[in-house]
Amino acid sequence: IREAHFRFLLAGADVITTATYQASVAGFTGEPDVSAERARELLVSGVRLAGEAVDRFLSDARPTGRRRPLVAASVGPYGTFLHDGSEYSGAYAEQMSVEDLKVWHRPQIDVLAAAGADLVALETIPSIKEASALLELLREFPDCRAWLSFSCKDGRRLSDGSLFTDAVQMAQRSTQLVAVGVNCCSPALVEPLLDSAGSLRSPDLSWVVYPNSGEDWDSEQGECGRHEVAHWFWSRCHPQPSIFGP
Template identity: 80%
Template sequence: MGSRLRPYMTDYGPLILDGGLATELEAQGTNLQGDPLWSARLLQTNPQAIRDAHYRFLLSGADVITTATYQASIEGFIAHLDVSSECARELLMSGVQLAKESVNRFVSDSRPTEQRRPLVAGSVGPYGAFLHNGSEYTGAYAEEMSVEELKVWHRQQVDCLAAAGADLVAFETIPSLKEAEALVELLREFPNSKAWLSFSCKDGRCISDGSLFTDAVQIANRSMQLVAVGVNCCPPALVEPLLDSARSLLSPDLSWVVYPNSGEEWDTEQGWLTSGKTSASIPELCHTWMKQGAALIGGCCRIGPAHITELRQQLKGRCSPASAV
């Protein structure tokens, strides 16, 4: 376990992350397909649905819940919600507030005998999520952008999440080395913030833009503020070979973070294809990842509260959710 993560850990083992927030929102009847803001639209239109989804993941045993800001941006809110830049900033910050309110409700309702307060991770998706054209899974846009341009784009999101008091920043589904470099550099502008950096990957060796995962880990090693580096929204079967490929390169101060999707196939026109055989499940593989050094384990798309409950039972038995702060 990386030394930077120790302040967040307990004796209960890895921190359990939540699953797919949009997956849970859709399971409760929200239609998000095709929306350029995805679940971030609900920050304005139905914040209670977000609170409730967070709460269900907390009840399932999540030690960390991630804000509904993956596809949120000042520019996106202005364009798609017709709001002012000030209102857009408030909406982005509200993602953290809603998550904190859910944590407060959970702690109050559970009346724990020991202090245990789950963490709130402020989600920052790749620039491609804003483009809403599938490029978040290829990173092709980075070829036409500079590191400075990517830093400018992400600066407002990180600033809002930090100002709202997120415990950690979650740089998620990052498809390219260039965007990773930009985020690592940008994080230095927020010296009081800690973060994890998680990549989308195309196979057991490479991130989505075709670069080696080993090179991505080397970029993470440059940061003194990252607590973990890893992968998300890839099939569970890819996690072990990816981590194995870079095991000798990971800084002793860093840990692995892993939260793959269900292993089902995504089609840009049809959505998730549920037919056919999927890869081994997260609960089936989580012990292997833990042995490889994963200290944060959860799920991404198509992973709901029931899956997180099963994951927690696999890793921690019947023990209580961990005390994080």
């Protein structure tokens, strides 16, 4: 994991995300002989490995003209804990309250907010209810800064069917977010999504955008086919003040 982070930095990444997207205290303690304390240590190790990669990059590569790369502690949606693919639909949120979602996310945010990362990446969030829970939870950690990134089903809606414009308006009210945007979606959805909400975003809230690379899954062949998107993506989206990534 440390080596993967290091190679991303060598390739030019200014922000690296920790390998904690699917990690949770509840998930770890569901395994034999894993205590809550050990689960928290494993979450911290994700931040530590990323930080060590940054330190190695600065000492070995000695980059000039670049700011120190940032470490974003990754927090995925509740659906990743279920292992049923529901993180791509957000259907679970229909049976959960905002408080239920806060209770589940709190142990991860509590650990990661204090683990030394530069910010927290609340990513691939499919449900506006879950996003609301996360923003409420952030207020319990007033020194924590974060970005909020949604998974979307088309050029207007989140995976749960909520309007992206409503999600951006909600994010706009948080004083702890540095960016809002989309990830884990087709690159073709990026432009219509950003266009739909562009007038709602204030200048001090950046876009964060890191879609899939554009391959189409072939279920018969069991593999992904190539889809050329890089030129379009960078030429259309890069001029905006944003955080971009693959």
